Amino acid sequence: MTIRLGGIILGLGLTAVLLLWSLAPGLFTLTSEGFPEKPDYYAFQEENIAPEGGFAFDGPLGTWDYAQLQRGYQVYKEVCSACHSLKYVAFRNLEQIGYTEDEVRAEAATWMVPGIDEKDGSVIERPGLPTDQFPSPYANDIEARAFNNNAIPPDLSLITKARKDGVHYVYSLMQGYNEPDPEDVAKSPNFETPPGLYFNEYFYNINIAMPPQLLDGIVSYSDGTEATTEQMSADVTAFLTWAGEPSLIKRKQTGWFVIGFLLFATILGFLSYKTVWATKKKKI
Amino acid sequence: MASTAEGTEEGVRRRDWIHIAAVSTAGVGGASVLFPLISQMAPTADVLAASTTDVDVSSLEPGQSIKAVFREQPLFVKRLTPEEIEEVNAIDAGGLRDPQTLEDRLGVGNEDILINLGVCTHLGCVPLGAAEGENKGEFDGYFCPCHGSHYDALGRIRKGPAPTNLEVPEFSFTTETTIRVG
Amino acid sequence: MSFAWANQYEPKNDFTKWLDEKLPVPRLVYNAVGAGYPVPRNLNYMWNFGVLAGFFLVFQIITGVVLAMHYAANTEVAFGQIEHIMRNVNYGWLLKYAHANGASFFFVVIYMHIFRGLYYSSYKAPREMIWLLGVVIFLLMMATAFMGYVLPWGQMSFWGAKVITGLFGAIPFIGEPLQIWLVGGYAPNDSTLNRFFSLHFLMPFIIAGTVILHIWALHIPGSSNPTGVEVKQESDTVPFHPYYTAKDGWFLGLILIFFSAIVFFAPNALGHAENWIEANPLSTPALIVPEWYFYPFYAILRAFTGDLTIPFTGIVLIEAKLLGVIAMFGSILVWFFLPWLDKSPVRSGSYRPLFKKFFWFGLVPCMAGLFYLGGAKAEEPYIVLSQIFTAYYFLHFLVILPIISQIEVPKPLPFSITQAVLGSDDTPGGKSGGGDNPGEVVKPLPGGDTDGSLQPAE
Numbered sequence: 057m058t059i060r061l062g063g064i065i066l067g068l069g070l071t072a073v074l075l076l077w078s079l080a081p082g083l084f085t086l087t088s089e090g091f092p093e094k095p096d097y098y099a100f101q102e103e104n105i106a107p108e109g110g111f112a113f114d115g116p117l118g119t120w121d122y123a124q125l126q127r128g129y130q131v132y133k134e135v136c137s138a139c140h141s142l143k144y145v146a147f148r149n150l151e152q153i154g155y156t157e158d159e160v161r162a163e164a165a166t167w168m169v170p171g172i173d174e175k176d177g178s179v180i181e182r183p184g185l186p187t188d189q190f191p192s193p194y195a196n197d198i199e200a201r202a203f204n205n206n207a208i209p210p211d212l213s214l215i216t217k218a219r220k221d222g223v224h225y226v227y228s229l230m231q232g233y234n235e236p237d238p239e240d241v242a243k244s245p246n247f248e249t250p251p252g253l254y255f256n257e258y259f260y261n262i263n264i265a266m267p268p269q270l271l272d273g274i275v276s277y278s279d280g281t282e283a284t285t286e287q288m289s290a291d292v293t294a295f296l297t298w299a300g301e302p303s304l305i306k307r308k309q310t311g312w313f314v315i316g317f318l319l320f321a322t323i324l325g326f327l328s329y330k331t332v333w334a335t336k337k338k339k340i
Numbered sequence: 341m342a343s344t345a346e347g348t349e350e351g352v353r354r355r356d357w358i359h360i361a362a363v364s365t366a367g368v369g370g371a372s373v374l375f376p377l378i379s380q381m382a383p384t385a386d387v388l389a390a391s392t393t394d395v396d397v398s399s400l401e402p403g404q405s406i407k408a409v410f411r412e413q414p415l416f417v418k419r420l421t422p423e424e425i426e427e428v429n430a431i432d433a434g435g436l437r438d439p440q441t442l443e444d445r446l447g448v449g450n451e452d453i454l455i456n457l458g459v460c461t462h463l464g465c466v467p468l469g470a471a472e473g474e475n476k477g478e479f480d481g482y483f484c485p486c487h488g489s490h491y492d493a494l495g496r497i498r499k500g501p502a503p504t505n506l507e508v509p510e511f512s513f514t515t516e517t518t519i520r521v522g
Numbered sequence: 523m524s525f526a527w528a529n530q531y532e533p534k535n536d537f538t539k540w541l542d543e544k545l546p547v548p549r550l551v552y553n554a555v556g557a558g559y560p561v562p563r564n565l566n567y568m569w570n571f572g573v574l575a576g577f578f579l580v581f582q583i584i585t586g587v588v589l590a591m592h593y594a595a596n597t598e599v600a601f602g603q604i605e606h607i608m609r610n611v612n613y614g615w616l617l618k619y620a621h622a623n624g625a626s627f628f629f630v631v632i633y634m635h636i637f638r639g640l641y642y643s644s645y646k647a648p649r650e651m652i653w654l655l656g657v658v659i660f661l662l663m664m665a666t667a668f669m670g671y672v673l674p675w676g677q678m679s680f681w682g683a684k685v686i687t688g689l690f691g692a693i694p695f696i697g698e699p700l701q702i703w704l705v706g707g708y709a710p711n712d713s714t715l716n717r718f719f720s721l722h723f724l725m726p727f728i729i730a731g732t733v734i735l736h737i738w739a740l741h742i743p744g745s746s747n748p749t750g751v752e753v754k755q756e757s758d759t760v761p762f763h764p765y766y767t768a769k770d771g772w773f774l775g776l777i778l779i780f781f782s783a784i785v786f787f788a789p790n791a792l793g794h795a796e797n798w799i800e801a802n803p804l805s806t807p808a809l810i811v812p813e814w815y816f817y818p819f820y821a822i823l824r825a826f827t828g829d830l831t832i833p834f835t836g837i838v839l840i841e842a843k844l845l846g847v848i849a850m851f852g853s854i855l856v857w858f859f860l861p862w863l864d865k866s867p868v869r870s871g872s873y874r875p876l877f878k879k880f881f882w883f884g885l886v887p888c889m890a891g892l893f894y895l896g897g898a899k900a901e902e903p904y905i906v907l908s909q910i911f912t913a914y915y916f917l918h919f920l921v922i923l924p925i926i927s928q929i930e931v932p933k934p935l936p937f938s939i940t941q942a943v944l945g946s947d948d949t950p951g952g953k954s955g956g957g958d959n960p961g962e963v964v965k966p967l968p969g970g971d972t973d974g975s976l977q978p979a980e
Contacts, residue, residue, distance in 0.1 A: 063856075070852070301615075315786070
């Protein structure tokens with residue numbers, strides 16, 4: 057009895073505190089001033105775009121398109137890698153996108169990675185080995201800032217997982233360079249693009265430090281595919297998706313197998329359960 | 341199983357079949373879960389990828405040794421001197437504990453480069469003798485200080501508890517002067 | 523627990539006879555989850571979640587121990603070690619995703635288990651101890667899950683650790699030194715990560731121990747059931763094995779299908795993208811929210827926006843931050859008093875018309891709302907809504923439940939479980955039916971009557 061009485065008093069007390077000191081002032085402000093005005097906010101694109109027909113790895117039945125991954129690697133190597141590291145990926149991983157062991161060894165050797173001179177111990181650059189990780193273009197964050205207008209180019213190994221709807225975000229961002237709507241700019245000076253930044257309507261605060269990169273024809277694909285901005289965006293997105301999660305396709309394939317087995321086992325289990333309970337009427 | 345009291349004979353058999361099927365399927369499922377749990381302890385992909393080692397022997401003079409690392413273990417690479425070759429050829433390999441000739445140790449087409457794992461075949465210590473000034477043992481090769489195994493210049497066990505010669509890993513010449521071990 | 527009709531364990535061969543004398547583990551299992559445990563025959567699927575919770579506890583311990591073989595609790599390398607697990611370890615990606623989503627499913631299952639306890643009043647005498655231990659397990663789980671989320675050392679890990687340890691800073695006088703002591707520094711650092719890893723490894727075993735007590739306590743009165751009428755006779759029960767092992771077995775398969783669908787096809791759906799960015803103590807993510815299973819409590823924490831002051835004097839009695847912390851912990855602590863707050867002699871919500879209305883139209887939408895609001899941005903109208911739902915939450919448990927348990931007129935209860943299932947009592951000489959005997963109306967017991975007799979009057 058005392059517990060219940062105490063409970064009622066405590067409950068009413070707590071509710072009173074909440075309603076009178078927190079809710080009431082809030083409601084008062086709301087009713088007198090209405091909803092607080094949202095700060096000037098450029099209507100940036102919340103919905104990312106996807107390439108026509110989607111990616112090969114999309115959906116539960118997706119697979120890697122190795123030709124695309126290799127083109128994407130070429131884009132990363134020739135364009136992105138100037139500023140962005142890919143530090144969780146090793147050259148040996150390239151075997152997973154269709155290169156042979158010897159091709160990987162040769163490819164790794166085209167990259168210079170930090171090393172130690174075996175004779176005098178000085179810090180040198182040496183050709184990469186398959187076991188090396190992709191090198192970072194900058195020695196440290198401070199250098200990265202100094203070279204890039206105070207913005208650190210993010211590592212790309214996980215970029216498609218580290219952003220909301222990351223795969224489509226990367227694809228959209230590559231093609232999102234544009235001019236701001238003059239009407240919006242007229243409304244608020246906040247929407248003017250500051251010097252050194254670039255307007256990109258898919259970037260969360262619309263002005264991005266990275267200049268437009270994938271201009272038509274900036275790479276020439278060895279398989280003869282035309283290097284349009286769209287094509288390169290799709291290719292590099294596919295490559296970065298693979299880089300972010302090399303086990304993606306294996307995961308989905310394993311999933312079908314596991315779910316199939318579970319389905320079979322569950323049906324057997326259900327029949328067994330029905331048999332066990334057959335003599336016990338359960339409901340009225 | 342108080343429940344199986346009633347029911348015809350056929351009913352009993354049908355029941356048993358479905359239970360056995362269900363329980364064994366669950367058993368198969370449980371057992372397959374063990375597969376990832378066990379295989380996660382096997383060497384990881386980065387360890388497997390580092391399972392070959394390239395050694396540059398261009399500047400290796402006769403009598404000199406290089407210590408390299410192969411599969412997380414020491415690797416001794418030595419260019420034999422003509423005297424050493426002469427000396428080991430003079431011994432009848434058949435009388436040794438682990439009979440191997442010079443050619444067995446060096447491989448075909450390799451004149452003087454001896455590649456040994458620097459791991460004593462007794463209990464895995466690193467033998468001395470690869471570096472200048474180290475104790476080379478009674479047979480002028482390698483000496484394991486842990487339990488006193490003596491190896492000759494070819495890394496063959498001559499005295500002490502070790503059962504076999506120092507292991508010669510698989511290797512090949514990728515160029516005239518580069519050896520890929522593993 | 524012993525019902526007179528419970529099956530007795532009989533060792534079948536010399537070895538089991540010998541074992542039964544020396545260490546009667548088979549007998550223990552037989553009596554705990556085997557044919558020797560009589561269980562009400564009318565349990566519905568809501569009663570499956572207890573066994574499932576046990577399954578996920580074991581699942582988390584196994585995958586966790588295996589992941590710990592590859593992890594390193596060091597802020598320099600922790601994030602990279604997760605990538606090492608994802609990329610290099612054999613089936614590491616599977617183990618990592620299974621463990622991360624296993625935590626989510628553990629909470630799904632536990633919430634269903636608590637939901638069943640609340641609706642069918644499983645907390646009532648004689649089962650108070652089971653309920654109390656259950657609340658302890660839930661608190662331990664929350665602590666374990668929170669510390670586990672810090673281990674990958676992503677952005678959400680770091681900022682979650684900072685915000686949650688910051689709660690302790692709200693305690694008057696000792697708050698700040700306490701927070702610094704908990705963290706081992708001024709912000710989450712290497713010491714924090716190491717102690718969280720150590721405790722994250724230890725606590726599941728404490729949970730397992732508490733679970734054993736929970737099950738032990740369960741076996742004293744036996745399981746409750748959807749009618750809330752206690753077991754009276756043998757025909758009210760069936761042996762746990764094979765009846766409920768079969769039912770739990772196939773239901774586990776069903777849940778595992780959903781679990782696999784998430785693990786293999788949408789493993790990041792329940793997480794936050796920001797946690798794939800390595801922790802950066804100098805940059806806060808735009809929206810810091812905990813994992814989804816903490817949302818209701820996070821909403822309660824954020825509901826308190828105003829300091830408690832003496833009006834017109836400006837004297838602050840309790841700061842808003844502390845109020846929020848008190849309310850958040852209070853929202854779970856209140857569960858400890860549930861068995862004594864709700865004194866209705868009828869257990870099952872199905873026979874309590876007034877309780878049922880408040881449950882379905884009050885508590886359930888309130889919890890759904892808090893789940894939604896905990897993950898929403900801290901702006902209007904979400905703040906006002908979370909204040910209203912928070913107020914209802916406390917009113918429901920502290921005010922509404924005590925009052926309705928006093929004034930409610932329950933519906934007639936069946937005479938027995940057997941009668942509820944079969945429509946008539948099949949024991950020789952037994953009664954035939956409450957449905958045919960409208961006279962058998964249960965009256966609320968007089969207040970303060972604690973003799974535990976919750977049977978309908980005859």
